[in-house]
Amino acid sequence: MKNVENGQKIGELIPDKSYITQHNTTLNLRAIRKRKVLFFISLHCVRCIDLLPEIKKVREPNTEILLFSSADQEDLQELDHFFQQKISIVSLSREQAKLDFQVYDYPFCVVADTSHCIYSKGAAYNAVDVMELIHHRGGSKFLKMFGKRI
Incomplete structure (x- = not known):
């Protein structure tokens, strides 16, 4: 399941950048004060498409789910309808995903804590x-306990 070579390093902070959502609103990742689960998908990837209904099953308290896709505006609207407007969806090219998040292989998932620190990441194919x-285990609580980022 895990592909630790993909994505930013564990302990790094998610980018302090703003993105435009499917509703044409600005979303700054660091403004979200909840745990963040970032999904990176392409609609040209069968495993990514298979993951979409699995994302709907993920329900965690104090957690914001964000979907980054290389989809165009029309596809973003279809994804928004599929998710019943319950998650933020951002169109992000593969090149920009590499630059901002060091993500080059899809589907991929990054989990950051309320302090925006990445504590887990990996390829995800289902809700489990x-x-x-x-x-x-050993995520951001470990990092905070020792007061440093690895």
């Missing part, structure tokens, strides 16, 4: 994989 990433 996602829940394992969210509840990853």
Whole structure:
């Protein structure tokens, strides 16, 4: 399940950048004061499409789910309808995903704590994989306990 070579390093902070959502609103990742689960998908990837209904199953308190897709505006609207407007969806090219998040292989999931620190990441193909990433042992609590980022 895990592909630790993909994505930013554990202990790094998610980018302090703003993105435009499917509703044409600005979303700054660091403004979200909840745990964040970031999904990176392409609609040209069968495993990514298979993951979409699994994302709907993920329900965690104090957790914001965000979907980054290389989709165009029309596809974003379809995804918004599919998710019943319950999650933020951002159109992000593969090139921009590499630059901002060091993500080059899809589907991929990054989990950051309320302090925006990445504590888990990996390829996710179903809701069980996602829940394992969210509840990853030795995550951000370990980092905070020792007061440093690895």
